[in-house]
Amino acid sequence: SQKIEQNSEALNIQEGKTATLTCNYTNYSPAYLQWYRQDPGRGPVFLLLIRENEKEKRKERLKVTFDTTLKQSLFHITASQPADSATYLCALDKTSGGSYIPTFGRGTSLIVHP
Amino acid sequence: DTGVSQDPRHKITKRGQNVTFRCDPISEHNRLYWYRQTLGQGPEFLTYFQNEAQLEKSRLLSDRFSAERPKGSFSTLEIQRTEQGDSAMYLCASSPRTKNNYGYTFGSGTRLTVV
Numbered sequence: 322s323q324k325i326e327q328n329s330e331a332l333n334i335q336e337g338k339t340a341t342l343t344c345n346y347t348n349y350s351p352a353y354l355q356w357y358r359q360d361p362g363r364g365p366v367f368l369l370l371i372r373e374n375e376k377e378k379r380k381e382r383l384k385v386t387f388d389t390t391l392k393q394s395l396f397h398i399t400a401s402q403p404a405d406s407a408t409y410l411c412a413l414d415k416t417s418g419g420s421y422i423p424t425f426g427r428g429t430s431l432i433v434h435p
Numbered sequence: 436d437t438g439v440s441q442d443p444r445h446k447i448t449k450r451g452q453n454v455t456f457r458c459d460p461i462s463e464h465n466r467l468y469w470y471r472q473t474l475g476q477g478p479e480f481l482t483y484f485q486n487e488a489q490l491e492k493s494r495l496l497s498d499r500f501s502a503e504r505p506k507g508s509f510s511t512l513e514i515q516r517t518e519q520g521d522s523a524m525y526l527c528a529s530s531p532r533t534k535n536n537y538g539y540t541f542g543s544g545t546r547l548t549v550v
Contacts, residue, residue: 329475355538362546364439364526365478367538410477412539422491423468423528423539425477 323348325413325426333432334401342396342429344411354387354394357410359428365410369396401433439542441527447548448517455513456545460529467510468539469502470526478526484510517549 326345334340344354353372357365371378371387371394378385384397398405408428414421440459448454460467466485470478481500482492486507495501499517504510514521524546528539 325477327477357538362524362544364528364541364544365539367540370538412477422480422483424480425470427475427477 323415323424325349325411325424327409327411327426327429329427329429331430331432333434336402336433336435338401340398340401340405340431340433342409342431344394344396344426346392346413349392349413349415351389351413353414354385355412355423356383356385356394356396357412357425359408359410365425368409398431401431403433403435406431406433439527439529439540441525441542441545443545444543445546445548447550450517450519450549452517453513453515454517454547455511456525456527456547457509457511458527458542459509460527461540462508464529464531464540465507466530467504468528468530469510469512470528471496472524472526472544481512514547517547519549522547522549 324347353370355370356368358368359365369380369385371385373389382399386395408430410425410428412423412425415424442457468483469481472478480494482495482502484504487504499515502512524544526541526544528541530539
């Protein structure tokens, strides 16, 4: 069966350090992978999309890598700040009837300590 | 356009009652998705529409769940004969028809509590 795995344990880091979150998947052949941020009681907010032919993508302090051989994406936040504390979700599209259905991992909670 | 709107933000209902939630997507987005999210889990796909056509509904959790998008604009999700296990956050998202670099835009969700 298709699975998206994200570390269920919270990641605690000190302010200013780089946070690295992992998304592993099985039985997918994704054309692209997405990362979202979710704050408590709110809907997910789109951050970055990386395509299968892209090794890396950056946006300000965010960097995403995508290794289709390892079936893994890494999400990095450099110079982390307490305001970066949130749950980060990765998502892959599952094809269904010719359409793409976004399917999410359970997310990893990031806590940045001042 | 202020993004995806969901109403109400919170709903408390007694077991056995019917509830209906509304979602107003971004106006130029053809696709609209409904998700359910429980504590500690990622969003779980329920159904989606392209314009007014419901293209995937096999993931609706039971026949008590139904969704409509009559004019291809706003959508409603109805849960009949609610059960305590229906308590969750119900999220709506929208996207343009074609694949894009913009991801999916979510609303803030409707928090349902069944007592």
